[in-house]
Amino acid sequence: MTQTVLIIGAGQAGARAAQALRMQRYEGHIVLVGDERHAPYERPPLSKDVLVAKDDDACFNGWVHAVELYADARIEWLSDRVLRLDTQAHSATLEHGGELRYDHCLLTTGGRARRLPGAPEGPHTFYLRTLDDAMRLRARLATAQSVAVIGGGFLGLEFAASARRRGLDVSVFETASSLLSRVLPPMLAERLRTKHEAHGVRFVFDAMNLQVTEHATGVQVGTENFDLCVIAIGQESNDELAKAAGIATNNGIVVDRHCRTSAADIYAAGDCANFPYGASGRATRLESWQNAQEQAIVAARNIAGDACVYAPTPWFWTDQNDWNIQMLGMPDSGVDQWIERAGADGKTVLMGLRDGVIVHVLAINQGGDLRAIRRLVEEAVPVDAAMLADPTIKLRQLDKLVRSTHSGDHGVLV
Numbered sequence: 001m002t003q004t005v006l007i008i009g010a011g012q013a014g015a016r017a018a019q020a021l022r023m024q025r026y027e028g029h030i031v032l033v034g035d036e037r038h039a040p041y042e043r044p045p046l047s048k049d050v051l052v053a054k055d056d057d058a059c060f061n062g063w064v065h066a067v068e069l070y071a072d073a074r075i076e077w078l079s080d081r082v083l084r085l086d087t088q089a090h091s092a093t094l095e096h097g098g099e100l101r102y103d104h105c106l107l108t109t110g111g112r113a114r115r116l117p118g119a120p121e122g123p124h125t126f127y128l129r130t131l132d133d134a135m136r137l138r139a140r141l142a143t144a145q146s147v148a149v150i151g152g153g154f155l156g157l158e159f160a161a162s163a164r165r166r167g168l169d170v171s172v173f174e175t176a177s178s179l180l181s182r183v184l185p186p187m188l189a190e191r192l193r194t195k196h197e198a199h200g201v202r203f204v205f206d207a208m209n210l211q212v213t214e215h216a217t218g219v220q221v222g223t224e225n226f227d228l229c230v231i232a233i234g235q236e237s238n239d240e241l242a243k244a245a246g247i248a249t250n251n252g253i254v255v256d257r258h259c260r261t262s263a264a265d266i267y268a269a270g271d272c273a274n275f276p277y278g279a280s281g282r283a284t285r286l287e288s289w290q291n292a293q294e295q296a297i298v299a300a301r302n303i304a305g306d307a308c309v310y311a312p313t314p315w316f317w318t319d320q321n322d323w324n325i326q327m328l329g330m331p332d333s334g335v336d337q338w339i340e341r342a343g344a345d346g347k348t349v350l351m352g353l354r355d356g357v358i359v360h361v362l363a364i365n366q367g368g369d370l371r372a373i374r375r376l377v378e379e380a381v382p383v384d385a386a387m388l389a390d391p392t393i394k395l396r397q398l399d400k401l402v403r404s405t406h407s408g409d410h411g412v413l414v
Contacts, residue, residue, distance in 0.1 A: 003028035005303055006092060006100055008082050008241070009108035010034020012042050012289065013270030013296035015064040017106055018075045020300035030074065031100060033092075035081040038131055040064040044289055046134040047158040048319055051141060052165045059138065060131065085245040087263040104303045107253055107261070107268040108296060109238035111287060116150060116231045122214040124228045128159060129235075137230070141166050144227035148172075148219065150210060152179045152203070154318045156232035157192070160201050161321045170200065173207035173221065183331040185338055188350060188362060192320060195346075199321050235287055237272045250274055252285040257309045259299035267303060269295040275310060277330075284330075290315045313378045317367075326367050329360040329377050339388045341369070341395065349395065356382045372396040 005021060007014045010032050018032050034040065045062040053059035070077045081095040085105070092100045113127035126137050141147075147163050149156045152174030160170045179189045193203060212229060213220045219229045237252040248254040248262035252274035259267045259275070270292040277284035286295075291312065298310040317326045323346065335352035342348045349369045352360035357380045363370040372395045376383060383402055387393060393401065 003103040004101060005030050006102035006105045007032045007108060008085075008092065008105065009110055009238075009270070009272070010036065010040045010077060010079075011108060011110050011270070011292065012040060012064050013108035013110070013292040014106070015040035016293050017108060017269065017296040017300040019065065019069070019073065020297040021304055022073045022075070024301055024304035024306060026300075026304045028103070029076070031076045031078065031102075032070070033078045033080055033082055033094070033100070035079070035095075036130060036132070037079050039067050039070075039077065041131055042289065043129075046131060047128055047155055048162055050131075050134040051138050051159070051162040056138075060134075082241060085241055085247075085266075087245050087247065087266060090265065103265065105266045106296075106299055106303065107242055107266065107272060108270045108292075109241060109253075109268075109272045110292075111235040111237050111271040113231070114234045114236050116210075116212065116233055119150075119212040119229075119231060120214045120219075122219075124214050124219040125212065126228060126230045128155065128230060128232060140228055141168065144168055146171075146226045146228075148221040148224070148226040148229045149232060150207075150212070150221070150229065151232035151234070152176070152205075153232060153234065154180070154320075156230070157196060157320055158318060159230055159232060160196060161199065161319075164200050168227075169202075171202045171204060171221075171224070171226070172196075173204045173210055175206070175208055177205050179203075183327070184362070185335075185350065185352070187338075188364075191346075192323075192325075195321060195323060235271065237274075237285060239272055242266075242268070242272075250283065254283075257311070258302045258307065259295060259310055260302070267299045269299040277312075286312075286314055288314065288316045313374070323364050324367065326363045326370050327361065328363075328370055328374060329358075331360060335360055337385060339385060341366075341389075341391065351388055353383070353385060353388075356385070358383055358388075369395040373398055375399055376402060 018030050042062040050059050082092045083095050084093040090102050113129040146169040149160050149172045152172050163170045179193050210222050218227045239249045239253045242253045243249045253268040253272050255268050255273050255275050259269050261268050271287045274283050274285045295310050301308050315328050334354050337353045339351045347365045349366050350362040351358050358377050
């Protein structure tokens, strides 16, 4: 009898998992169900390319796969919502009628934009999570002159940069006294603020208890009036379906290192999954392009019978004006020393050490250098801080030099 894998959530994670199953030579039935009308797509372009492209008809091309792949790979894609999941009967009930039976189920339900309590859900107040959100916002930017952004995280700042490119007056309201204090060291956060201010963004810090009120022609934020308001205060996991089915949840759907949930034959991956990270097994939920893709592939491999563990080295990137910022490792890893390699035109690599091991790296327009030392981070290799700080030693030479030092080989590098 032919087996079925049901994938609930047709975003990047779900689409990559379906593809990975076929690459693992899984020959059963694959059903990919998503509650959006679009084929699976990637979200990073939504706050950047979609908003600034000149051509409305060609402003988005971030599809995970060409639509032909689903038919060619025998992946059944359904635009529908799963209302109920019966873990005992191994079945899912669809909103538009019908029931799907499964042998294995993968939850890639992702997340949703966190709502600001008390904020209106009107024509001048926007959240940015889906392609439809981005298209509505794109249309509104064409007629607006000013925008308030509530939230000074990466998404809010990406949108702020896009709005400035469209010529709008932009004010960012942030509840903290500085930008991104949980993910960036203070010196880099300050440079990022200065960068955005140089492009015309205005910041209002310590903006607590903001009242947002819509009126006929715009929105009032605090005591100021704007044409529109974009709220970017984070994301929440879409774990309600799992919770209602009796599956363990805690800031997401709880999974083990093999992406298995507490229910038999049900796995989870991507933004919705809370997994044990690192040697400590600390419960972690990552919201990133890399995690959505790589964890989904690991889940698919386990479903197909190729037992493997998900043990990522977190990687994240964001485009902020003409800066591409890449981060490797967890930002809250207890850094006790920062070492910077500064280059021209704002380029820099900032390496955070804990007990002599690089645990966090940030690179501005220096992605190649970040890749050069990736293995040192992944394998927790001790590094001499003086060697890291020495500008005569190129970072692409560092991995080889460190390993030769540890092995006692002091030969000359070429």
